[in-house]
Amino acid sequence: MAGAHSVRVAVAQMTSINDLAANFATCSRLVKEAASAGAKLLCFPENFSYVGDKDADNIKIAEPLDGPIMQGYCSLARESSMWLSLGGFQEKGSDDAHLCNTHVLLDDAGNIRSTYRKIHLFDVDIPGARSYKESSFTKAGKDIVEIDSPVGRLDPTVCYDLRFPELYQQLRFQHEAQVLLVPSAFSKVTSQVHWEILLRARAIETQCYVIAAAQAGKHNDKTESYGDLLIIDPWGTVVGRLPAKRHVISFPRRTPLGKIRSSSTPQQHHKHILAKRCSSTSSNSVSVKSRAGELDSVIMAGASSVRVAVAQMTSINDLAANFATCSRLVKLYLVYGLFNLFLEFVYPKEAASAGAKLLCLPENFSYVGDKDGDSLKVAETLDGPIMQGYCSLARESSMWLSLGGFQEKGSDDAHLCNTHVLVDDAGNIRSTYRKMHLFDVDIPGGRSYKESSFTEAGKDIVAVDSPVGRLGPTVCYDLRFPELYQQLRFQHEAQVLLVPSAFTKVTGQAHWEILLRARAIETQCYVIAAAQAGKHNDKRESYGDSLIIDPWGTVIGRLPDRLSTGIAVADIDFSLIDSVRAKMPIAKHRKSIDFWKSASL
Template sequence: MALAPWPPSRSLSHSPPPPPSSARAMSLSSVSAASQGKVGVVQMTSVGDLDANYATCSRLTKEAALAGVKFLCFPEVFSFIGSKDGESVKLAEPLDGPIMQRYCSLANESSMWLSLGGFQERGPDDSHQYNTHVLIDESGKVRSSYRKIHLFDVDVPGNMVYKESRFTTAGDTVLVVDSPFGRLGLTVCYDLRFPELYQCLRFKHQAQVLLVPSAFTKVTGEAHWEILLRARAIETQCYVIAAAQAGKHNEKRESYGDSIIIDPWGTVIARLPDRLSTGFAVADIDLSKVEAVRTKMPISEHRKFESIWKSSSP
């Protein structure tokens, strides 16, 4: 696991899965021993009921395990989406609390890594939480947790005003984790609009797979979701796994959906058959493809911006 303060220094299931295949776990510069690389990306509609959401997550995890998935990625706010301001803060728990321990047991029982984006972690005071991306390994151990850096304080045109910072405290640490599926860069939702974070994950911390659990609004999703995700994949030459909330959660909130997996060339290699259904899509992460793309187009060697930035006058 690699940690770094943010911002960086001025140097800068519905469709049947494909048959199982193997991918390669890769070191920072070369491909090493083969390992299973079958990953799944979930699409779901969370509601204001912890038990109902867990039942959905549990069902999808068990279905994914039967399909041979070894790493399953859930969207932001997978465990709870409330309909009233401040409701999630009252439910917020530490990572060793009963809510997360339930999901740890699920990972252990299924022998599967889980990416749980956007958990309501207890914050620094009674009126704030952290929006935390939690990574659990196949033994049920919390391997890492990333607190969302960029908070969604936005007046969405023709939609609603969102003020995430009213109840959420931002994180300040970039997180990269080594796993059997590559070197994982953890982010959450609105982070997607800030390419410097993804540049830091790739070029400073050598990420190979970027995780973007999200709950994009319908308006912003229609306009920007896929194009931003593909841009992040292309400019970093990483796989991107983007699990999304979908449909109407309550009378106030609706999410765009469209959970997808994108390869390092920017091609969508897995998605659900529609934007609203609950289920998961499956793809194989082949880290030799990351190596091949980066070798043929060595942008890491051609980057000049850091040196230009350092030498520029204030």
């Protein structure tokens, strides 16, 4: 039962066909079931009223909103005294050759309260392969829509919109969304990897509920949808999912939005980032004898293009001990490289090319203090002995090092910079990125923490060319702000995103892998995420789980134990980057800054 401060909603899953009457009958049954469960809102999937055998069929049945098809659904809403989310409806366009994919919201009196026309259309043209142009028969929308309802402020989107986090950032931070609606008909191929990951990421980033109604199964001989309707809370937890052989699921909107938004507050940390400037496959395992739990394993990847490695470690309040651990991690990979050289002689065709070109170390690789003041005490300039020791390590190993974040001395004695330093194989500092997003939270009578009290925020986005592609460095909490990664990919042409982190155990369990895979999918970049792991002291513990993720969102590098110290290895395949970007050309479908300004008016 829903509590006094919760509201019940329902989400539908169905298999629409090329029969308007049959689909209406299905929807009518679902409405009755949702109404009997006490739902105030029922959400239907994209193409709820009709799925044609070909695109031209949808044009033929398209109607204006005052036509008999939509008016029938208005009657359903009125008779059930329930709001209906109907997306997307084949609305007649401005000419006979086009329709609008329109998400219609009806109130419980059967009135049309808002219409959102799908903004992002899927056009792809791969010479000699796939060609499809949604824009050839669909007119793109231009406006963002929000509407207050009995279940909170609703913000409608449609299907392919899900791949564009900037839309959802606008809905949350400019239009104060509470519930995001994502009716869809995702294909089976894309959904198996992307559907749940992207939906949960949208919930986590915006701290909104997400209701995703889904088409499911075979509509005809040519079209099949993935299904898997979901309701997700603002923490990113799936709280509603359809059991087998059922059609509607309802739940009380239990988790308090205010509690989540006050305990983890991206709104106050949300930056106008557009104004910033740019200054596996299954793997084989080789075990290495652990030294007091310090070095447990190295995970090897199969043969490909350019090799990278990601480290996992537990830094402590001892600079020398941490440097020794990092040195052993570098040597651990060098041993792995020699092993591969041996394979090249024995199995020349099957052997992977030896030698990582880049090793990524986690945030606070050089030091984790017992309290914030300890980090200030050890902070140094980049030409100081600590960083110069790591530069020597890079030079001696002939390998690039990603060192993030380093406690760099700030502009005064009371502040440091959390700096991601990239060192080349000659030991030269090639770039420095200073963490932009700082975590400040103050809950009256509860938790209070201000990273800004001892850390200066960075101001510049950085991208740098390297032997493993164009790198986009970030640090830890940055991961929650997709606009930074959008800038790195689409303005600065990043190919590999670096996310060194020290996530807490609580947030790591809920958000770490979801957000990393979402960043890879949205940007079509490799993501390398080095993680602190385990207990640093009596007060601090990190989640661990270092990952390497490919541009499709697949995890291709991971240690077998998320708390062990060691490295995972995988290959950067530039042809895969090109292939994913060609098959899913989201760069061509993104909207300009001016578009979002006008859409938000």
